[in-house]
Amino acid sequence: MLSIRSANENDTEEIERMVADFVKGHPAEFHARSSSVLRSAYFGDHPVAHLLVAERGGEIVGMAQWRLIHDMFWGIFGAEAGWLYVKPNYRGSGIVAALVARLCAQASEAGARFLQGGGGEGPAKLYERVAIGHSDRTCHLSGKAFQSFANLDGLPLREIVRRLPPKELGLQPAGR
Numbered sequence: 001m002l003s004i005r006s007a008n009e010n011d012t013e014e015i016e017r018m019v020a021d022f023v024k025g026h027p028a029e030f031h032a033r034s035s036s037v038l039r040s041a042y043f044g045d046h047p048v049a050h051l052l053v054a055e056r057g058g059e060i061v062g063m064a065q066w067r068l069i070h071d072m073f074w075g076i077f078g079a080e081a082g083w084l085y086v087k088p089n090y091r092g093s094g095i096v097a098a099l100v101a102r103l104c105a106q107a108s109e110a111g112a113r114f115l116q117g118g119g120g121e122g123p124a125k126l127y128e129r130v131a132i133g134h135s136d137r138t139c140h141l142s143g144k145a146f147q148s149f150a151n152l153d154g155l156p157l158r159e160i161v162r163r164l165p166p167k168e169l170g171l172q173p174a175g176r
Contacts, residue, residue: 081117
């Protein structure tokens with residue numbers, strides 16, 4: 001029997017194990033992650049998102065997060081889905097669909113009228129079946145490039161443009 005529930009602080013170790021598997025092959029694979037930061041992010045005073053876990057027979061087998069967003073064009077609230085993960089042994093059994101269904105139900109209760117998300121092969125199959133897709137140019141600004149860009153705040157426009165960081169800095173960790 002599968003159950004989907006809101007994650008709690010007692011789930012931290014299992015969430016960290018799933019993240020360690022999820023991140024394999026990604027540039028962040030060997031990046032150190034802090035349990036206390038994860039706890040603060042999801043279970044602290046100001047959670048960044050709602051985190052759900054899928055549990056089968058007492059074992060946590062998957063997770064997904066969502067956060068409320070607002071679409072200025074349509075003037076409505078929506079939900080952004082992320083970190084949708086199911087352990088390899090349990091893939092293809094409908095757990096992704098169950099997580100997305102609970103995510104939509106919770107988001108709807110919070111006022112959302114749409115779901116926005118993306119993902120790899122697993123979620124893409126579900127999304128392509130039920131969602132309207134768009135080709136976009138999703139990018140990220142990170143590491144030293146993010147920090148360098150933040151340091152440009154307040155400078156004259158011309159100076160900001162002159163000092164734009166090279167994208168390669170995005171692969172270098174930012175300083176504290």
